[in-house]
Amino acid sequence: GAVVSQHPSRVICKSGTSVKIECRSLDFQATTMFWYRQFPKKSLMLMATSNEGSKATYEQGVEKDKFLINHASLTLSTLTVTSAHPEDSSFYICSAREPTSGNEQFFGPGTRLTVL
Amino acid sequence: GQNIDQPTEMTATEGAIVQINCTYQTSGFNGLFWYQQHAGEAPTFLSYNVLDGLEEKGRFSSFLSRSKGYSYLLLKELQMKDSASYLCAYSASKIIFGSGTRLSIRP
Numbered sequence: 001g002a003v004v005s006q007h008p009s010r011v012i013c014k015s016g017t018s019v020k021i022e023c024r025s026l027d028f029q030a031t032t033m034f035w036y037r038q039f040p041k042k043s044l045m046l047m048a049t050s051n052e053g054s055k056a057t058y059e060q061g062v063e064k065d066k067f068l069i070n071h072a073s074l075t076l077s078t079l080t081v082t083s084a085h086p087e088d089s090s091f092y093i094c095s096a097r098e099p100t101s102g103n104e105q106f107f108g109p110g111t112r113l114t115v116l
Numbered sequence: 117g118q119n120i121d122q123p124t125e126m127t128a129t130e131g132a133i134v135q136i137n138c139t140y141q142t143s144g145f146n147g148l149f150w151y152q153q154h155a156g157e158a159p160t161f162l163s164y165n166v167l168d169g170l171e172e173k174g175r176f177s178s179f180l181s182r183s184k185g186y187s188y189l190l191l192k193e194l195q196m197k198d199s200a201s202y203l204c205a206y207s208a209s210k211i212i213f214g215s216g217t218r219l220s221i222r223p
Contacts, residue, residue, distance in 0.1 A: 034210065036213075041218070043213045044159070044203070044213045046210060046211070049210060104164055107158040107159050107160075108158060109157070
């Protein structure tokens with residue numbers, strides 16, 4: 001299957017700093033990528049849909065100025081958590097749609113963010 | 117609206133069979149996914165049903181009834197490594213996940 005990578009896998013930062021998470025499709029081009037957030041023992045919550053070359057579409061309740069998404073190329077989307085606070089600590093997962101696989105999404109390994 | 121439900125927790129015995137149900141309500145629908153997720157890891161794909169009926173893939177099978185908004189994942193010959201969360205998700209313009217079912221396997 002298609003491979004999606006995320007970097008970093010873990011990050012610890014101080015409150016008030018910004019953190020950038022990268023999501024890459026390694027062997028295919030992804031015009032659409034998705035960013036999810038997952039709290040412990042909870043399911044994935046879609047945060048936003050990242051579209052290459054255009055603005056991201058955010059889900060209701062997700063602050064676009066807090067979670068900046070950039071999809072500058074067909075293989076890279078970035079999520080920047082700005083002015084992070086402890087409540088932003090979570091598991092962030094990206095996924096990408098591989099064009100020849102229909103509607104299937106391939107997930108990255110996730111990034112665990114801890115804000116002190 | 118978007119609504120998808122599945123049991124929060126289930127327990128089963130090694131070697132047995134377990135069925136995890138999922139119901140959904142949505143105005144747009146392309147298909148139904150099942151994913152497996154072990155603690156601390158990203159979800160891994162199990163199945164994708166578009167048409168009504170049962171699809172079998174080794175020890176795992178998935179069923180879909182579009183008219184009833186209902187799906188189930190059937191796991192046979194359970195192994196200890198099957199202890200995980202199982203997420204159902206429907207595909208419309210985007211994929212919407214259920215809350216997940218934590219399956220515990222006892223010896």
